[in-house]
Each structure stands twice: as C-alpha cells, then as structure tokens.
Amino acid sequence: MAGFRQRAQAGVDIAMVAHPSVTVFVDLSDGDSLVHDADGRRECGSTVVGLVPGDLRLGGRTAGGIECLQIRLSPALAGAVFGASTDLSGTVVSLEDVWGRDAGRTEERLRAAASWDERFTIAADVLGRRMSARPSLDPEVAAAWRLMRSSRGRVRVDSLANEVGWSRKRLWSRFRSQIGLTPKHAARLVRFDHAAHLLAAGDAAARVAAESGYTDQAHLHREVKAFTGVTPTAVAAAPWLAIDDVAWPASCASPRQDDQPVSRVSMR
Template identity: 50%
Template sequence: MRSDEAEARLGWEVALPQSGTSLHGVRMAGFRDRAAVGLDMHVLPQPAVIVVLGLGEEPLSVEDATGHRPLRSLVAALSPGPARIRGEGVECVELRLSPRAAYALLGVSPRELDGSVTDLEDLWDRDGRRLCERLADAPAWQERLTLVDAFLTGRAARAPAMAPEVAAAWNTIVARRGRVRVADLAASCGWSRKRLWARFGDQIGLTPKRAAMLVRFDHAARALSAGAHPVDVALECGYVDQPHLHRDILAFAGCTPTALAGRATTAG
C-alpha cells in the first residue's frame, strides 16, 4: 500500500485519529475519494488483517477465486490469495489489525477466514451494521474514528486472550523477518512442534512455517516496490537465490517480482 501522504496526492482525503488508538496492534484511517479517481486495488498478503468499513452509497466489487461479489464492508485475511477490489465514490474506514488484535476483535478464529476476502457482516452481524450506520451519520472524520475506537475497545473487553506462547512465537517471526525454524520456535516456548503447529494455526490462521514465509514475502514486496533489484532483494531477505524469491512472489501475489514492483496497490 502507498503511504497516507501518497494517497492524499492522488486525490484521496485521508484522516488519521488525532489521539491514536486505544488498543495495541490496531491502526485506522478514514479514506474518501474526493477527486473521483476510483479505487482499483490488488490485495496483497501482509502480516496484518485488513478490515474495511464501507460508508459509501455503492458497495465495493471484490474479485477473487470465488468470482465477483459486491461487499459494503470486508475482511482480508493475512494471506487472502490473489484478489482485486474496485469501487467508485469510495468512502470508508480501514483498520489494520495485528494477528493478536484480529484474534481478539473479529469474533472467530482466524482459521475460519480461510485465506480469503470475507464479508464483515458474516462476522459482526448487526453490531457491524449499526456501527457503519452511525459512521455514515457522523459529520466529521474524528467523530467517526472515535466511534470505531470505542466499538473496538468494547469488543476487546469481551475477547479471548491469545496464548502468550503463540504471541511470543509470532513476535519472534516478525523480529527475525521470517528467518526462523519451527523447531526453534517450539523449543523457545516449551511446546512440541505438533502443539505449536495446532495452537498457532488456530489463533493466527496460518502455520508457523507459512507465517514466516509471509513475513519474509512482505519485506521482499516492500523492497521491490521501492525499486530494489530482485537479486539484491533475494539476498537481503534471506532467499537461497532469485528463483526462490520468484517462486514465493508468484505463490503469494500471483505475479512475477517485476510485475509486483510495478503494480499499483491502491487507487489510481
């Protein structure tokens, strides 16, 4: 995704909460297509769950392995598979949830997202609809973002806690940019590989190995988008060689490293 500053230059109104958010692992921003440039976004896997609360009159069009679907609000899993989102007159609040925050706030095991883009109404039902109605009626972005923050805080108070061992394993994967061995993760938390595999998958939504691959892919994708050469990216991100980088980019993004570097991942 482009930075908020880049979004603004492209004709998007971007609003950030003035006082930050109340919950760790939650980032939010409001977006409005003020220049009618339209949204055409490739959804890339990343180490965060993305929630979009749609406020516009028209639903977003989601194209993925299941076909075309109109969705007003959606959730993109950590590794959603190749997907594309289009829309006109888009106005929304976007949430980026760490796996720990997603486990607490979504109301289901991340495993149930099934690596896809999901209708948020399937998860939050009437509570989600009421929230979107209140957001649409709110006159200003800061009021909207405050409403979302309060809604999430309320859900967090009733949420299950992620196992400390799972959270520690995820933090280690992120800190080491995906360069970890599952056996070492299991040993560090005193669990067997089998137990770590099961608990991690239930609470993160991916196996530890897949999570490490995702984090490494994310660093590679960012470097490629910044203009780095694939050979340098492969070396910097810990791939055995460039063909291994090519294979992972193709598996996660459905395109080559060169295509990924030139792909627009946001509106415009």
C-alpha cells in the same frame, strides 16, 4: 487504520497484495461493491479479508465515489476481535457475518462522524470493547507471532518452539488453530511482506533476495509468484504497496509490535 476517499470521476481497481494481517474494509460509500475477484465475484458493503486471500481487487465506480475505512489487525488481534481467525484465513466475508448486528450500528456511527479523526476514535473504541469481551491467544502463540514479526519471518519453527517452551507439534497445532496459518506458512508470509515493500521502494530483486533471506533471486521469484501470481517486477509497481508507503510509512521500515498504537491516516 487509514481512511480512503476516491472521487466519482475516477474509478478504482487496485489489486491487493498479501499482507500478514486480517483487513477490514468499512464501506462508507453508496456503491454496490468494494471487493471483487478476477472471476467477477463481488462482496457488497463492509468486508473482512482474511490472511492470504488470493486474487482480490479493491475498487469500483459509483456516482458518489468510494469512501472506506481500512483497518489492519494482526492475526493475533483478529482472533480476539472476531473470535475465529482460522475461519477467516483465505476468505472474504461480510462484516455483518462476523460482527452481527453491531456491524450496522458501527457503520451508522462512522457515516455520521464529522471527520476521519472521529471515525478513527469510534473504530478504536469498538475494537477495544470487542477485544476485552473475548479470550486472548495463548501467551506462547502471541510470543511466537511477535518473534516471527521481529525477525521478518527469518526464524525456524524449531527455534520458535524452543523460545516459547513448547514442542514443535504443540506449537504447530495451537498456532494453526489460533492464527489461521501454520507457523511455517505464516513466517513465509511475513518474509514475503518485507521483501515486497523493499521491491516497492525500488531495491533490485537480487538485493532484496539477499536481505530478506531467500536462497537466491529465483527463490524470491517463486515466493512472490506463490503469494501474488505475478513477478517481482509487477509487485514492485503495485499501487497497493504505494498506498502502504503513505498510509503506514513506519510499518514499511520496521514491523510494528502488536502493543504499539495504530497509525491513523486519511487519504483523498
């Protein structure tokens, strides 16, 4: 989790970069929208952004500025919190649509909180209660996701199936239904995320391609274009990734396992 506040005098318009998580933006400001796309479509209020959402931007300009709580959930956890990660893949929906009336009550509690730490505690409590009330993923699917993250996407589907003791067909089917992406697409997303953060850290594209397991620099270029629509040079300068380095510095160095504590950072 991370808390963000942008003062009124400076508007915000930040392109999102695909990340191997489902992202929740709890809108704590008085603005009319927080997430919008290139065509001008806007999602007002608190929003859930699914995996590989496409051309989306975070921002706006309001009299009181922008203030929001950003929560990242691995797709393994998102399935338990929201009940249907597949329905969220590639989509943007309002928090109320997936949380129901509890969304409004949670927003009120977060707005009334006296500090970011109190907000983090409230959010963690709400998420914990929702997770405990819903069935978890198949252990094999959860294990496949952990292996995918720990290998930074450099793992074959056949190897994943062998590791969890399933056939390739069964793993494909169950992973797709519970995570929201096929195993191959999910591995590509995880590998891209690692490469994007290396680019943002200033590493040369050729070195990033080699370290991330791409065939060559052209292969890296194609994957970056596929996930972002822009070149590796543009991704390297993306403000979204610069925010990541401040809000989740540990996760940029190594993938966080799903059972490790979340980061809690406030930014102004």
